[in-house]
Amino acid sequence: MIILKSSRELEKLRAAGRLVARTLEELRRHIRPGVTTAELDRIAEEFIVRHGGRPTFKGYRGFPAAICASPNDVVVHGIPGDVVLQEGDIFSVDVGVTLDGFIGDTAWTYPVGEIDDEAARLLEVARKSLEAGIAAAQPGGYVSDIGAAVQAVVEAAGFSVVREYTGHGVGREMHEDPPVPNYGPPGRGPRLKPGMVLAIEPMVNAGTWKTKTDADGWTVRTADGSLSAHFEHTVAVTDDGPEILTVVD
Ligand code: MG
Secondary structure, three states: OOOOOOHHHHHHHHHHHHHHHHHHHHHHOOOOOOOEHHHHHHHHHHHHHHOOOEEOOOOHHHOOOOEEEEEOOEEEOOOOOOOEOOOOOEEEEEEEEEEOOEEEEEEEEEEOOOOOHHHHHHHHHHHHHHHHHHHOOOOOOEHHHHHHHHHHHHHHOOOEEOOOOOEEEOOOOOOEEEEEOOOOOOOOOOEOOOOOEEEEOOEEEOOOOOEEEOOOOOOEEEOOOOOEEEOEEEEEEEOOEEEEOOOOO
């Protein structure tokens, strides 16, 4: 069941979105060669709690940390630990914040120091595919218009879109209906309506779209070891079009 949000609820989702966006801003200042992913997780959790929020991911189905920390071939759901970021890595951070009962969910992939041209192109294309997906979140359209827009950008650049993981509705729960795939034909499934709030989150691989999961049960990697990038915003569908909630102001 898709839960439409009232204007009061949207206000709360904006506040949660702002705090989670500020958390990413804070993390970005600390992403550099030599830092461990556990250190970044500690910084994120402290920042969230200091600003009155709760790290949504921590404890979610037993996930042990505030952020998902996913370098290089890790697609999503990497567990922070003693991994040291290296010059030339790409590093995806996914973070959720619960504030006053509502959730903001966002992710970004950052270069660590200098990265090579192909990695830079992957980040650029993945970011643009998120922009295209958001632009497709128009009232009166269809949820599947979002994935079609994402897929077109990604495949035109010769990259691939992950199939097994999707975006989702967001509200009081982190994962609400509807699922928001990043591929497939437009014009299918539920209609987009004002009051819908969606996490749009393309996961883009340099090689195959196929993935595999580590023995820890969480860490998802590209099946072929190629690089993967992940960008996510929480977006409200409004009468005037899409509104990105996970922004600093
Ligand atoms: Mg999400």
